[in-house]
Amino acid sequence: MITLKNINKYYHQGSQRFHVLHDINIEIDQGELVAIIGESGSGKSTLINIIGFLDDDFEGTYFYQDHPIHDYTRKQFSSLRNQNVGFVFQNFKLLRESTVADNVALPLLYAGKSRKEINGRVSETLKQVGLAGYEEQLPKNMSGGQQQRVSIARAISAHPQFLITDEPTGALDSETSQEIMNLFKSLNQQEGTTIIMVTHDPHVAEQCERVIKIIDGRVISDSKEENQRAGN
Structure with missing residues (x-):
């Protein structure tokens, strides 16, 4: 699906x-659950800005679904992002x-869906993340874990091709972090959602099926490639 x-x-x-x-x-295939791990300043956030079509100023080639998007205009990048990617952030970025x-x-709304379709999809998505019946709540009155579930529901509501999650458990306690990780794993395994997760936490990374480690802007290990080499 993604080739850099x-x-x-x-x-x-x-x-x-x-x-940088x-x-x-x-290369990231459809349906993978991938962790990109590295310390602060390693370049991992810069990398996901490129993967998520937020940054079109780079050298090299990027093929998405076999399309050479490195040749796209900024407007085309914006359209790709809106139609294909859901984002989940450490600080939720909700309208409180x-x-x-x-x-x-x-x-x-951005996708131009009808009000009836929106209402149905909102209820369906909230049920999916364990928040059925919370439609009229305000995020400011909810716990951190509940707010992150709302953030995830927003990210998946339009059926994106893949999710990018940037330190999604960084602001949560360990028990709540594990609940959120279980939700991500469920979305990946049961819904087939492709998830690219940026983290500095080894405990979070080890729960992903593939771990890409970055130091000083370089990929120094990729567990998928290492497993492939071990199998040869």
């Missing part, structure tokens, strides 16, 4: 140029003064 070949990323600050990603080569239903409905 020789991806390099540079940032400019004044007259200086910083090389170095010759990244990654809007109802749970209104938060979950946002991607559906």
Whole structure:
């Protein structure tokens, strides 16, 4: 589904140029649950900005569903993002003064769905994440774990092709973190949702079927490739 070949990323600050990603080569198949692990400053967030069509300023080639999107315009990137990706963040990024239903409905509104279709999909998605009946609640009155479930419901409401989750358990206690991880694993195993999870937590990463480790903007290990080599 996703193929990155020789991806390099540079940032400019004044007259200086910083090389942030170095010759990244990654393939991610439909239905995978992948962890991208690395310390702060390793380049993992920069990488997922490229994977999630948030950043079109890079060198190298990116094929999505066999389409050479490295040639796309910024407008085309935006369209790809809206139609294909769901995002889950550490700090939830919910509209705290809007109802749970209104938060979950946002991607559906952007997609031009009818009010009847939106209402049905919101209820269905909230049930899927264990929040049936919470439509009229306000996020500001909910626990961190419940807010993250709302965030996940919003991310999957429009049936994206894949999810990108950036430190999704970073603001939660260990018990709640495990509940959220169980939800992600259920979405992956039962719904076939492709999930790319950025984390610095080895305990979170080890629950994923594949772990890609990044240090200083370089992929230094990929458990999928290592397993393939071991099988040869």
